[in-house]
Amino acid sequence: MTREIEKKLRDAVRELLEKGTIDRIVGYEAGSLKFSTTPLITSNKADVDRLVINPFTHSNLSVFLRDLCGKVGIVAKGCDARSIISLIQDRQIARKDVFVIGAPCGGVIDLAKVEKLTGLDRDEVDDIVWQGEKAAITFAGSTQKFSAKEVLADSCLGCDPSDFKECDMLIGEIEPIVGGKELGQDRIREMEAMAPAQRWEFWKKEFSRCIRCYGCRQVCPACFCDRCFVEETEPRWISPLPKWQDNLIFQVVRMMHVAGRCTNCGECERICPANIPLGSLTKKMEEIVDELFQYRAGTDKDAPPLMAAYQPDELEDLMR
Amino acid sequence: MKKIKKQSIPELLEKWQKEFAVFVPSKASGVSQMEVWDGQDTAFLNRNRNTAVPPKEKFLPGMEKMFGFRKEEGSYVVEPTDGEPPKQLLFGIHPCDARAIGIIDMVFKDAYDDKYYLSRRENTVLVGMACTSPYDSCFCTSLGFGPADAMDVDIMLIDIGDAFLIEEVTEKGRGILAGAKGVIEATEKDEKEAAAARESANAKVSRKIDTAEISRRLPLVFNDREFWEEVSAKCVSCGICTFLCPTCYCFDINDEMLQDGSGARYRNWDCCSFAIYTRMPAENPREEKWRRVRQKVYHKYLFYPELFNVIACTGCGRCIRQCPVNWDITQTLSNLPAGSPGKAEEKKKAS
Numbered sequence: 001m002t003r004e005i006e007k008k009l010r011d012a013v014r015e016l017l018e019k020g021t022i023d024r025i026v027g028y029e030a031g032s033l034k035f036s037t038t039p040l041i042t043s044n045k046a047d048v049d050r051l052v053i054n055p056f057t058h059s060n061l062s063v064f065l066r067d068l069c070g071k072v073g074i075v076a077k078g079c080d081a082r083s084i085i086s087l088i089q090d091r092q093i094a095r096k097d098v099f100v101i102g103a104p105c106g107g108v109i110d111l112a113k114v115e116k117l118t119g120l121d122r123d124e125v126d127d128i129v130w131q132g133e134k135a136a137i138t139f140a141g142s143t144q145k146f147s148a149k150e151v152l153a154d155s156c157l158g159c160d161p162s163d164f165k166e167c168d169m170l171i172g173e174i175e176p177i178v179g180g181k182e183l184g185q186d187r188i189r190e191m192e193a194m195a196p197a198q199r200w201e202f203w204k205k206e207f208s209r210c211i212r213c214y215g216c217r218q219v220c221p222a223c224f225c226d227r228c229f230v231e232e233t234e235p236r237w238i239s240p241l242p243k244w245q246d247n248l249i250f251q252v253v254r255m256m257h258v259a260g261r262c263t264n265c266g267e268c269e270r271i272c273p274a275n276i277p278l279g280s281l282t283k284k285m286e287e288i289v290d291e292l293f294q295y296r297a298g299t300d301k302d303a304p305p306l307m308a309a310y311q312p313d314e315l316e317d318l319m320r
Numbered sequence: 321m322k323k324i325k326k327q328s329i330p331e332l333l334e335k336w337q338k339e340f341a342v343f344v345p346s347k348a349s350g351v352s353q354m355e356v357w358d359g360q361d362t363a364f365l366n367r368n369r370n371t372a373v374p375p376k377e378k379f380l381p382g383m384e385k386m387f388g389f390r391k392e393e394g395s396y397v398v399e400p401t402d403g404e405p406p407k408q409l410l411f412g413i414h415p416c417d418a419r420a421i422g423i424i425d426m427v428f429k430d431a432y433d434d435k436y437y438l439s440r441r442e443n444t445v446l447v448g449m450a451c452t453s454p455y456d457s458c459f460c461t462s463l464g465f466g467p468a469d470a471m472d473v474d475i476m477l478i479d480i481g482d483a484f485l486i487e488e489v490t491e492k493g494r495g496i497l498a499g500a501k502g503v504i505e506a507t508e509k510d511e512k513e514a515a516a517a518r519e520s521a522n523a524k525v526s527r528k529i530d531t532a533e534i535s536r537r538l539p540l541v542f543n544d545r546e547f548w549e550e551v552s553a554k555c556v557s558c559g560i561c562t563f564l565c566p567t568c569y570c571f572d573i574n575d576e577m578l579q580d581g582s583g584a585r586y587r588n589w590d591c592c593s594f595a596i597y598t599r600m601p602a603e604n605p606r607e608e609k610w611r612r613v614r615q616k617v618y619h620k621y622l623f624y625p626e627l628f629n630v631i632a633c634t635g636c637g638r639c640i641r642q643c644p645v646n647w648d649i650t651q652t653l654s655n656l657p658a659g660s661p662g663k664a665e666e667k668k669k670a671s
Contacts, residue, residue, distance in 0.1 A: 031646040033456055038646040039554040059645055063556065121369060123456040123641075209351050211373070211382055211589070213559035219644045231596050240574055241383045241588050271644035273372060273560050274351050 005053050005103075009075070009171045012101065014048045016073055022099045023070030028057045034123050035111055039064065051075070053171070055109045055130065058153075060265045062221040065093050072098055077105040078164045078174075079155065079265035082298030083221040085166050086261045089298070089305045092224050095166075102167030104174040107148065107156035109135065110270070114151060148178045154279055155266025157184035163299055187277065188284045203248060209274035210247035212240065216268035216278055217254060222261035222297075229253060255281050260289050260306030263298050321506040321514075322486040324477075326365050328502025329484075333357055333411065335500065340409035340445065343378065345371050354378055354410055364412050366479075369453055370636055374566035375410055375417050376424065379440045382563070383588045386436065386573075391581030405440045409496070412449040412477075415469050416460045416634040420566030421446070422472035426628045427569060436587075445496055448473030449484075452521050457637030459527040459650055465634075467525060468518035478514040485514040529653050531621075531631060538622045540659020545610065551652045552613035554645045559591035561639035561647070567620065567632045572600070592616055617652060 009027070016022045024043035029050040031038040037056050040047060041064060053075070061074055062083040076084060084100055087093045111122045118125055118139045127138040134145040149157060158181045161174045191199060214230075217223045229237050230250055238253075239246045255262075264286050269279035289295050295306050324332065336342050337357070345364045346355035353373035388399035425441065428434040450468035454460070460467055470476035474493030477484035485506055488494045497503055506514075541547060562568040572590035577583035590597060592615050597604050606612045624632035633649075640648050 032648040032651060033641060033646060036646045038648075041553040064554070121455070124453075206350070209349060211559075211563050213563045213591070214594075215556075215558040215560050215644055218556040218558035233600070239576060240572065241576065241586050243383065267644070271558075271560070273564060273642050276350075 005172050006051065009053060009101070009103065010048050010051050012169060012171065013051060013073060014045055016099065017043070017045050017048065021071070022073035024068060025051070025073040025075070026061045026064050026068070027051045027073075027075035027101075028053070028059070028061075031056075034125070035109070035114075035128060041068070043070075053103050053105070055106065055128070056111075057103070057105060058108050058267070058270055060219065060221055060267045062087060063219055065098060065221075066224060070097070073101055074098060075101050075103050075171075076167070077103060077108070077265075078159055078161065079263045080221075081165065081167060082163055082263040083265060084298070085301045086263065086298035086305070087221060087224070088166075088301045089303060090224070090261065090308065095301060099169070100167045102164055102170040102174075104161070104164065104170070104172050105156075106130075107152040107159065107178065108266075109151050110153040112270075112275075113153075117146060117150060149183060152178060153266045153270065154184050154187065154283070155264050155269075158182065159184075163296070165299060166301055184283060185287075187280045188287070191280055191284075204244055206276045207247040207251065208244040210242055210244070210251075210276060211274055212242040212247065212250075213273060215271050215273065216251070219267045219271050220254075220258065220262075221265075222258035222263075223254065225257070229257075251276075251278065251281065255285055257307075258282075259285050260293070260295060260297055262286065321511055322488070322497070322503050323480070323483045323506040323510050324486060324500075324503050325483045326362075327482075329365055330359075330362060331502065332500050334359070336409050336411075336496065340407045342409045342411060343375075344411045345413075354413075357411070367453070368412050368414075368449055368451070370414055370417070370451070370455065370458075370638065372564065372638070372642065374420065374564060374636070374638065375413050376420060376566050376569075378408060378410060378444065379421065379437050380424075380569055380571070380589075383586055384436060386585045386587055388584045389582065396581075405443050407443045407445075408440075409445040409447060411447045413446055413473070414451040414636075415448060415465055415467055415471055415473075416451070416458070416636040417566050418446055418448050418472040419460075419463075419465060419634045420636070423567050423624075423628075423630055423632055423634070424569045426630070430627075445492055446473040447493075447496075448476040448489075450476065450478040450517065450521060452479055452517060452524075454521065454525050455637050455641060457527065457640040458525050459529055459635035459637060461522055461525040461635070462527075462529045462531060463631060463633060463635045464531075466518065467521040478517055480510055480513040480517060483510070485510055525635075527635075527637070527650055529635075529650050534621055534653050534656065535625070537656040537659050538618065541657050542614070542618070544657055544659075547657055548610040548614045551655070552610040555593070555609060555613050555647050556644055557593050557595060557609055557612065558644065559589070559593060560642050560644065561649075562591040562593060562616070563589050564638045564642050566634060566636055566638070570597075592619070617649065621653065 013025050027040050028037040029040040030052055035056050039059055060080045062080050088095050125139045129136050135151040136143050136145050157178050164174050238249050262282050264282045266279050333342050342357045343354040344357045345368055348355055352371040354375050385401055389396050428437040454467050465471055470487045470489050474490045476487040570590040571587040573587050575583055575585050593612050620632040
């Protein structure tokens with residue numbers, strides 16, 4: 001099945017490059033570790049046969065678009081496709097310069113969840129394959145089946161397939177593996193149930209681990225400032241020292257900056273080396289944006305960008 | 321050789337705790353790193369894979385106060401930080417991380433003695449533990465040692481089932497074992513088991529690089545812009561690989577000031593992948609990403625060896641497994657173009 005999709009993708013990309021429809025392709029190839037993929041950015045037709053589509057295509061490749069010149073073909077999952085639209089809305093890239101190849105992913109597998117389920121590290125797990133609606137994980141000499149909810153990234157749960165827009169080409173069928181908006185909300189409901197003081201303690205502990213590697217910012221397509229506010233020195237908005245208070249402020253301000261742009265792709269949380277559950281912040285922010293503005297990031301390339309356009313008569317219930 | 325039963329280790333740790341702050345590999349904080357032993361946890365005696373945050377953090381903390389200062393009569397008075405750093409014992413560190421400490425020691429006592437680093441270092445005892453389950457990203461055996469070798473530690477433990485075989489490496493190590501309960505003479509069988517464990521650990525490290533070939537090629541490909549642009553294309557310029565690298569030691573210096581002019585000077589980790597690196601004192605000479613990626617590779621595999629005769633990489637694999645995009649230094653090193661011999665000659669002549 002996957003092979004067939006991959007063949008279709010490779011053939012399509014080869015033709016696009018040959019015809020000059022695109023100058024280069026940004027896709028995924030097999031990574032050097034188990035259950036990993038790595039971005040493949042190439043203009044060379046000979047590299048096309050390395051393209052893959054599988055449940056481990058974690059990266060949101062739209063983060064590379066601003067740096068690439070010429071017409072760029074990009075393999076995009078649903079959330080990535082929304083990021084691309086958001087970048088177009090913000091005039092960071094031009095619609096005509098990008099050729100979007102939609103690759104419905106059925107959700108990416110969250111290897112941190114797999115590690116919790118198996119009690120092993122990812123390199124000690126033997127195999128992970130989809131069998132119908134279950135993920136069959138082989139480890140420690142036997143195979144166990146888990147539901148999609150148990151293994152998919154939280155950001156994929158309740159992913160809305162109707163969001164998949166602006167694709168110039170579609171490889172495969174769009175069908176969500178796990179439907180139902182509420183599925184990805186468990187963690188924020190838990191957090192909402194906490195008393196404010198308890199929640200404060202929770203985030204204090206989480207942000208105490210932050211090492212200020214700025215991985216969250218660097219993998220984020222919505223973080224496209226040429227110079228991040230963290231790097232400003234006149235005035236200096238926050239300290240570059242990794243104190244938990246400054247770490248928290250950095251992330252809160254980053255969240256505000258990406259509100260209406262963040263598509264909840266889950267990359268910031270996945271790559272965080274300190275395991276800070278940033279997805280809880282992005283998910284809550286997505287809800288607030290929806291509630292206040294009835295706005296969903298990256299679903300209409302012609303809509304004015306939420307935080308960069310202001311109407312005099314719009315509601316003023318922003319500060320609360 | 322001596323040995324100690326695993327069940328006797330907690331008592332030994334308690335004894336050491338009277339003199340040292342004892343750190344062990346732990347996930348209690350939410351990320352695996354060296355943490356103060358809680359007196360209960362013994363999981364690391366049976367399963368001890370490399371911590372996500374390397375133990376270098378105990379010598380070069382992510383944030384360290386250097387001194388305080390205050391304004392007085394139109395000038396500044398410096399207030400040194402109080403006294404010596406506490407005595408610490410790191411239990412269960414792996415050969416790659418211990419070797420890394422040995423490697424960065426060189427730079428901290430090179431042009432000048434870095435008292436912050438060195439005083440922590442002098443007050444530390446390293447109890448190594450052979451690594452019996454290397455990750456698929458590990459490649460230490462290509463860097464001149466194996467996952468069970470006793471290097472740069474004070475004592476070394478090798479897992480032989482229900483006990484550890486003990487190698488006493490330094491006087492310091494012998495000292496901390498003196499009078500320890502449960503330390504007994506090892507038998508010939510124990511030593512054989514340790515040798516087998518060492519061999520099996522070595523065999524588990526499957527990732528390889530050819531350092532001789534790398535040393536030959538690197539001087540030839542510095543100006544191969546096309547190659548470096550290609551390999552750096554997917555790098556996102558975050559600080560993960562360097563911050564979590566046990567041999568990366570760059571730091572930045574920042575002051576925190578109050579309105580009355582008093583404050584403190586700190587140092588914190590810095591990273592050559594950042595576009596803003598060294599922009600405060602001057603300019604970043606490596607504005608483009610490919611130059612920064614190249615710098616990281618050259619610093620570890622060419623510049624450091626030129627200065628200190630050792631590669632500044634111990635193959636711990638953190639930069640590979642923690643990288644957001646799986647940028648793999650072993651692939652870059654293995655794919656270095658052969659370069660042209662002519663260029664090598666030119667370089668030789670020029671020097």
